[in-house]
Amino acid sequence: MSGASLKVLVVGGGIGGLCLAQGLKRAGIDVAVYERDRTRDDRLEGYRIHIDPDGAKALHSCLPEKVWAEFTAGTVDLGSFRFLTEGLRELMELEPDAHRVPDGGPTSRSHAIDRVTLRDILLTGLDDVLHFGKKFERYERTSDGVVAHFADGSTATGDVLIGADGVGSPVRGQYLPQAERVDTDAFGIGLKLPLTDEVRAWLRPPLSTGRCMIMAPTPYFLSVSVFDRSAERPGSSGDDAYVGTAFVVRRGACPANIHALDGAELIRLVGRMISGWHPDLRRLVAESDPGSALLVPYKTSVPLKPWQSTNITLLGDAVHSMSPVGGMGGNTALRDADELRGQLVRLDGGAVSTEQAIGAYETAMLDYGFAAVRKALRYQDQGLRSGTIATSLSRASFRAMNGMMRRRARARS
Template structure:
């Protein structure tokens, strides 16, 4: 057992870095997080996150119980499953939620639609004095005794036993540590936007688009992903039951005899208010139209939100009227142009007291929503290995090396799967699309084939790591 508490420096205060800090703190590890953004809210960008079983189990392992319960209370339900449809909204196959979760009954084995803003607030809770904003990482040096010193642009530095690069896809830590690691453009480009989900929109939007995950497949060359976020409606419904938050601490649904008041008291100790968290939520449907970069007209990158939305409308001409309206009524301020890039898998490297997690090492395309979930898995796994060392099990090199060996396996596995799915989405081959649709229809008709084809995507390896 180390004579002194383990000192861990985390560069990057995103999902993975903060989850790692939350997981390490209760075990007496001295962890400090250094984030370049000057304000906590600067990090919050993009759309909601689909938390699959892999991510939810990892988050459950990282968060203190009150924060986990608040996560459950403020997350939306992603719907009854994942639907694959033609551009005319004819269903090809529907993958039930039970397939996506392996039939797990415990909340930690579920799937959730998560607000980035709310998740950020939960991950920051209780980390006062741990997270340091306005710290732009420049470089690190390894000292003769094996400890690592990180240097920041403001002239300050910090020294610890382990340096964790959790600083995203353009990681400076990775640039110094693994200079040969690369990210490449996949050739896919997406236009994404949000449509506020109110009663008026629910009145005309097909139910599967208003309450579920969907992939829309025209004959070739493009695809559209849609997902609903209903966290505000769900949270307001729970809060309206007063103390009926017993589902959060128990295994069953709310009964009206739970201990929601106790949860609110516990959250107050973290500087949070459950009702304020619910007030921050906004319900919406997001969509992302994905196509090969080459079919977009010149000047696409110069278009504003309204221009990009109109371009997506033109490129979906002939699609189902509900899909066309979904695009046409999207909020122009929410429209983003998103190039799809991916990391190139890296072979084994020598273990040191520097390591990486999340996008800093295995950045992947947004296809299938694996990125945030894999970063959480990294955080839970690395925390378990470092805590084991803190408690006297093995050496620090064994802790870091064991984490990296397992992380490379599942992390780059997710990178490959995401890249393959992206290539399928933008394939211009009618034969490829026709063959896939034929397989989807077979999966729809045969439940065992459906479970075999899709179940492992969201559940594989979600348990047993530590």
């Protein structure tokens, strides 16, 4: 297939779809993104996202140099990662991977960036390929390609259709109706506490820097992450400096009406569950913004068997959604985007057929994608029972574990 004829349709303008569009446009491939949001400002909410080395490498491969520079300028250091008891006794500290990976370059370490900032960066330079207000309804395959149909009655024709349309993917619903998502045994409650001068006065280390995992002998745990760009942005808003918390709890420990609770009620619910924890943790939750409270039923995709490849495929949450524990979902979507970009470039150059290009992508994606699904579920389960494990482990045991993880990081590099 010649470069002049390849046209790629991407349904969904999340980080995976936008990263793919950036990579294809950079490679000179005709790409169009169809997003159901009415404008680019419809998604002005979110929390800090952890971009791991896989995600960073994918972004570096797909983004133009100027946009990659905007990404690195928009990130902050992750800081150390600490495991703490509910009384804030330190069990283990993991150093930032910038210190663990020998070359220390931006593609070999992790980054923290606000989700809204990341999406805004990924939209850079895509005005000519983005189509907002396009709610996908169905596709039809033709003898020479594929036609996408939208709710407003419009259509788009291309050679390849990519479903990057998230957990409720209509593309997946039509293409792979056998694909399942099932409930896990957990809810997540996300909260934000703006880092005002008043908060900075009482919030002390280790909660005021880096990331902390709070483990207790309970059916729930709490992760705490600091995002602070205020030093770089005088007069910055709450989106530039806040503490994000994620309370992960077994469903059986929650009231039956949890879905009906508003933000203030969710905060009070968490407060009751951690009533015996350190006062700083209780205050961190109690003073969080009720408007930021987000209840998320954690679900996971069921592993899929390989299927016959065509000119339709999926990426990100549309095919392998996972528990948010471990922060692998967005990074796996970025990895998908880079893997698929590489295969579509081969197709564009005539090196392979459509089925070969898509098939090679799907073979790799199903392997690493569902490995991440399993790992996220394992992390979630370990977190929900880690309090009992943590209280039985000695500090020496945690130091030994820390040493083992550092050796593995050096070996991977």
